[in-house]
Amino acid sequence: MTALRSSAWFDGDDEVALAHRVAVRMGGGEIEQGERRPIVAVIDTSSDANPCNLPLRELAEHVRRGVTDAGGTAMVMPAMSLGEDLMKPSAMLYRNLLSMEVEELLRANPIDGVVLLTNCDKTTPGALMGAISSDLPTIQIIGGNRPAPVFDGRELGTGTDLWREMDRYRSGEIDRTEWRRFEACYACGTGSCNTAGTASSMAMIVEALGFALPGASTVQAGQGPSRDVSYETGRRIVAMIDEGLTPSRILSEASLRNAARILQSVGGSTNAVIHLAAIAGRAGIVFGPEQVAAAGAGVPVIADVQPSGAGLMRELDRAGGVPSLVFELGDLIEPEPVTCTGKSLRASGRAPLAANESSAAIRTVSDPIVAGPAIRAVSGTLAPGSAVIKAAASDPRLWRHRGPALVFHGYDEMRERTQDLDLDVTADHVLVLSGCGPVGVPGMPEWGMIPIPKRLLQQGVTDMVRISDARMSGTSFGTVFLHVSPEGAVGGPIALVRDGDMISVDVEAGSIELEVSPEELDRRRGEWVPPVSAHLRGWPLLYQQHVEQADRGADLDFLTAPTAAHRRRVDPVVGRS
Structure with a gap:
């Protein structure tokens, strides 16, 4: 049985240990000197400013009840709620800040294990990144999808x-x-998007990585199963503390590959590629776009969920959720990685439930929605690092395309010019948006799904090739190449593109090329003037100075853990405060 980290706070007859025990009792908990009672942090990211996370508010007490019944003491702690709708310029700007908050809450307090209550897009990876850096036993609870209007x-x-x-x-x-x-x-209730957007994609990734109980990632908001999962999670975290089952025993290259395969099987969000890279980086693992694409080789889209399919997350949940996806993927899921249950992900697999209207929500590998892989990586002279495309939600007729560039520098220009009925543009043009990556703006907003110019919409054009160093919503679709690395704000080739330059893309070949001579690019680079940040202080300035590129997860360079020494948690001196 693993020694309790919290004993450093509570064991002893001195005034410090006494004050610590009294503080717990004053907060409604119970702890006695010499008693083995694990302390579980319940990180609650609910907020009135984030309707996606509001279902979490009631779940904290169900977790507390489970922890108590299993012999532990729960401490509910609030943390930043990264609401995708209202936070500007993007909740992505604050994902790493949330990870720091979670890590420091766990480091500074007498915590033996943690339950993360998350739901909205960036809250889920941000909280998990902080817990991985802390390396304390961790389980995540997802708030669930909202009803369909x-x-x-x-x-x-x-x-x-x-x-x-x-x-x-x-x-x-x-x-x-x-x-x-x-x-x-x-507007039809609280909870996450009911499609396979970023929130649902990250929820299923959390389960596939091994940080959520089987079936927990696709529950519907406010329903009985979410309360049951919360209670069982509270019980399970206490057992994980006894077993010493920490993130460093769960997260591995194999578990990341399994998560990438689940992502590919649902035609999920391209944002998940960035988050997987950041999660991996906290454990010293390189797992970028190329690794996600490689893991997806041979993995078809078998979940019939928008935007790659036609249905909603509710049907996927009724058909069995991630355990049924695991069952259908069979040997494509690696058996070695252990999950929070103490068993493998493959052991959680169960056949899809066929005796209801949701039976078609999960197809077989031999009869998929799309052949896959759903998400692909490309690189070339326009993106020497990489770029990604959600091929499953794009027009295959545009996968191989050559056309002249029409360049936008910034959000306002893009929105204004695409509304201009006199814009000189054809369906063959390649729309390019530069300067909107991690350093640019900053925070890499979801501006990459460049609107089809209004004059083309009126002609019936519904898709065209678009390229950006920004992101797009996981609920989006179209032939959109995203996360171009290096980004324009740091002088990547995308900053040097000019109107009329010929650009060629080939999804199958994995290429994205700017057809401009090296000599001309060097000349343009000499004329290029780096953008001057408007931020002279505070978090945005710190972020711009330290954020890494999209292909590395857009984490801060001082938060990654490339060596074992970086991954060692340094606990505080426990004495008088």
């Missing part, structure tokens, strides 16, 4: 159907009255 008799997929309706509105297919009517029905 109904518009004109059809259920809406969060995000995905918003982008579609936006294009209908911009093209004039629907008027302002219809647009307002759509807005009125779009």
Whole structure:
């Protein structure tokens, strides 16, 4: 049985240990001198400013009950809630800050294990990154998906159907009255997007990595199963503390490959590629776009969920969730990695539930939605590091394309010019958005799904090649090359592209080329002026000075752990405060 880290706070007859025990009792907990009672942190990221995470608020008490029944003491601790809707310029700017907050909460307090309550896009990886750096026994609880609103008799997929309706509105297919009517029905309860966007993608990745109980990642918000999972998670974390089952025993290259395969099988979010790289980096593992793409070789899209499929997360959950995906993927899932259950991911596999209307939500490998891999990596003279594309949600006719560049520098210019009916653009153009990567803006907002120019929308054009150093929502779709590395703000080739330059892409060949001579690029580089940051202090300045490129996870360089020495947790001196 593993010694308790918290005993350094509570064991002893001196005034320091006495004060610590009294503090726990004053907070409603129980601890006696010499008693073995594990202390579990319950990190709660709920917030009124983040409707995605609001379902978590009630789950903390179910976790507490499970911890107590298993012989532990739970301490609920609030942490930053990274709301995708309201935080600007992007919640991504604060993912690493949340990871630092979680790591320091766990380091500074008498904590033996942690349950992370998360849901929204960046909250889930950010909290997990901090827990991995702390290397204390960790389980994550996902708040669940929101209900589906109904518009004109059809259920809406969060995000995905918003982008579609936006294009209908911009093209004039629907008027302002219809647009307002759509807005009125779009709000339909709390929870994460009900499609395979970033929140759901990261939830399923957490389960595939081994940091959530089987089936926990696809639960529906506010339903009985989410409360049951929370209680069982509270019980299980106490056992994990006794077993010494820490993140360093769970996270490995093999578990990352399994997670990447689950991501590929659902046609999930390209944002997950960045988060996987950052999660891996906290354990000293390199797992970037190339590794995600390689792990996805031979993995088809078998989950019929938007935006790569047609259904919603509710149907995937009813069909069995991640355990059923694991079952269908079979030998594609590696058996060695251990999960928070103490067993392998493959051991959690179970056949999809066929006796209901959701049976088609999970297909077989031999009869997939898309052949896959869903997410692919490309590189070339325009992206010497890499770029990614969600091929499963793009037009295969554009996978091999050559056309002239139309360049936008910044969000406002992009939005204004794409609305201009006099814009000189054809469907063969390649739209390029530069200066919106991790250092640019900063925070790499989801601006990469460049709107189809209005004049082309009115001609019936629904997709065209778009390239950016930004990200796009996991609920988005289209032939969009993202996360171009190095980014424009640090002088990457994308900063040197000019209108009319010929660009060629080939998804199958994995190439993305700027057809400009090296001599001309050198000349342009000599003329290039680095952008001057508007930030002279505070977190944004620190972020811009230390953030790594997208292909490395956009983590801060001083938070990564390339060596065993970097991965060693340094606990505080426990004395008078």
